Amino acid sequence: MSQVLNPLPEAALELSAPALQQLPPLEIAERLAEHFARTAAERDGLGGTPKAERDMLRKSGLLSLLIPTELGGMGASWPLIMKVVRTLSRADSSIGHVYAFQHLMLATVRLFARPEQWGAWFEQTARHNWFWGNALNPLDRRxxxxxxxxxxxxxxxxxxxxxxxxxxxxxxxxxxxxxxxIIIAAIPTARSGVQVIRDWDNFGQRQTDSGSVNFERVRIEDQEILADPGPLSTPFACLRPLIAQLILTNIYVGIAEGAYAEARSYSLREARPWFNSPARQFEDDPYVLHHHGEFWAGLDAIRVMADRAADMLEAGWQRGPALTESERGEIALAIASAKVLATRTGLDLCTRMFEVTGARATHAGLRLDRYWRNLRTHTMHDPIDYKLLELGEWALKQQYPKPTFYS
Structure with a gap:
């Protein structure tokens, strides 16, 4: 059922760890999102590491959402994980990003490593609320x-x-x-020789700490290498890039939903009708209603596409090593379609939201431009032209996307 995206409430919430952990995962995410939204604009200006917010995620238990219950986690499905990512991204896409990558990293070790490897890492992650970071980047060969x-x-x-x-x-x-x-491994961040550099200063996603890591003669033990079955070695292992692509898609959907919630709130509370508008109130102006209708139709479409892709991913995940190339190919097509549509719809909405708010909404203190900046920064991750190329190969020649770290 469609649901209006109301502005996030301002009432104080009880966010103690014991109280949160008694709630269903999506409700935990909603409580945290309400809290994170209050400081999102200010923190966007500051950049750096959202340490307090990351610690709240640690205490919430949501870092173990993917981990099976028998290993101490919540044992959630991919559709639920994606909804949590979307909920957090609606409030603050930087936090949604680092939270989503937690599950991408866990999926990486699950898909590329032996059960005794990923099982031990999963158990320790659930027990100690470990946050996982990314230093894989296969395109950087340095x-x-x-x-x-x-x-x-x-x-x-x-x-x-x-x-x-x-x-x-x-x-x-x-x-x-x-x-x-390529050799992929899982190691402690505190390993001797690993230096995480604070050099991320882009105009969007400013609190993702997506900067650099130096490796100075870092020792990697054999049992830390993800080699069995290894990277992209089987159709099941090739779900890893699809999880990454669907994670990005849901971050984009969340950003678009957050932008729309801000635009709707401003339309109802602050905006004034143009001097020759036939409407006495801004929300009755026919052009304003037309734009909101377009925004809603776009949001409805990308939510449906993202949810369908998540359901297909979950079915493939449950197939495990029995997953076939064609089954994996169908999932890839669904995710590529959802990502293209979410990119285009989100960028359009984040740009045109000011058409339903007016000039005062460009006040620097509101930082409403952060939605466009965040989405534009993130959608440069890999060009949608190449997603369309993959879709075109299927549409015209019935060829599934070839598995790479980006498809």
Whole structure:
């Protein structure tokens, strides 16, 4: 059922850990989102690490949402995880981003590693509320590895390492000097030789800490290498890039929903009708109503597309190693379609929201431009032109997208 996106309430909420942990996961996310929204504009200006907010996520129990109940987690499905990501992103897409990448990193070790590896990491994550950060970035080949007897050495630098600051664990990668093969591992962030650099200062997603990580002769033990079955080695392992793409899609949907909630609130409470409008109140102006109708239709469409893709992902996840290439291909198409539509709809809404608010809504203190800045920054992650190319290959030639780290 469609639901109006009302402005986030201002009433104080009880956010103690015991109280939160008694609630269903989506309600926990909604309570946290209400809290995060109050300072989102101010923190957007500050940048840096949202330490207090990350600690609230730790205490909430939501970091273990993906982890099976038998390992101490909540055992949630992908549709529920994506709804939590969307809820947090609606309030603050930086927090939604680092929270979403927690589950991408956990999925990475689940899909690429042996059960005794990922099982131990999952159990420790649930027990200690570990945050996982990203230092994988397969397109950045500056980090190289050397093989020794029973261990590897990583040396170099990685960029776009979202959530690496204030994390307990990292998923990292390097290229072997001899074979140019990618090596992926899971290691403690505090490992000797790992330096997380505070150099993220982009105009959007300003509190994702998506800067750089240096590796100074970092020792990686064999049992930390994700090699069995390894990266993109089976159709099931190839779900990893699809999870990444659907995570991004739901962040985009959340940003668009947040922008719309702000625009609607401003239309109803602050905006004034144009001097020659036939309406006495702004909310009765026919052009304003027309724009809101377009926004709503776009939001309805991208929610449906994202939810359908999440249901398909969950079905593929439950198939496990029995997943076939064609089944994986169908999931890839659904996610690509949802991502293209969410990108275009979100950017349009975040730009045109000012057509239903008026000139006063551009006041710098409101920082309503952060929705466009956040979405524009995030949608540069990989070009939708190449998503459309993949969809075109299917539409015209019935060829599924070839699995890569981005498709």
């Amino acid at each position: 980090t190289v590895s050397r093989r020794f007897d029973g261990w590897y050495e990583f040396a170099g630098k990685k960029s776009f390492c979202s959530g690496a600051l204030d994390s307990e664990m990292l998923v990292v990668s390097a290229y072997q000097q001899e074979s140019a093969q």
